[in-house]
Amino acid sequence: MTVVIVVFIILIAAVYFTLMPFMSEKVLARYQNANQDEYSADELKKINLLRQIKEVEFEREIGIIDQEDFHRVKSELMNETRDVMESIESEKTTAPKSAPEHCPKCSARVPKGSKFCGHCGTSLT
Ligand SMILES: [Zn+2]
Numbered sequence: 001m002t003v004v005i006v007v008f009i010i011l012i013a014a015v016y017f018t019l020m021p022f023m024s025e026k027v028l029a030r031y032q033n034a035n036q037d038e039y040s041a042d043e044l045k046k047i048n049l050l051r052q053i054k055e056v057e058f059e060r061e062i063g064i065i066d067q068e069d070f071h072r073v074k075s076e077l078m079n080e081t082r083d084v085m086e087s088i089e090s091e092k093t094t095a096p097k098s099a100p101e102h103c104p105k106c107s108a109r110v111p112k113g114s115k116f117c118g119h120c121g122t123s124l125t
Contacts, residue, residue, distance in 0.1 A: 042088045049081040 039047070056073050059065040065073070101110050101124070108119035115125050 040088070040091070042084050042091070046081060046084045046088065049077055049084060053077045053081070
């Protein structure tokens with residue numbers, strides 16, 4: 001009887017350790033995917049560019065890239081990062097503006113938060 005229990009425990013342990021790396025990999029992949037979903041394409045681009053800047057700084061530090069290349073590559077990356085960040089910012093600030101409120105009756109454009117349509121006087125509340 002004791003032998004059966006021991007064999008059973010060993011079997012459980014074997015199955016557990018065989019499946020563990022596979023399971024944790026799956027969980028990790030799902031976690032990474034979930035993380036990516038939270039970022040827009042521009043934000044992912046920004047993260048990628050920042051990573052590249054860090055890389056090129058590291059390459060300079062260990063001396064596998066010369067000063068000239070370093071400055072050229074870094075300024076290119078910085079310019080690209082700035083463009084991406086500006087695009088992210090403008091997306092954030094223009095999003096409400098690009099969807100202006102319209103009067104349901106005459107469909108005239110009305111400033112956000114208006115109580116009445118300035119064109120036909122319809123109550124917007
Ligand atoms: Zn109106």
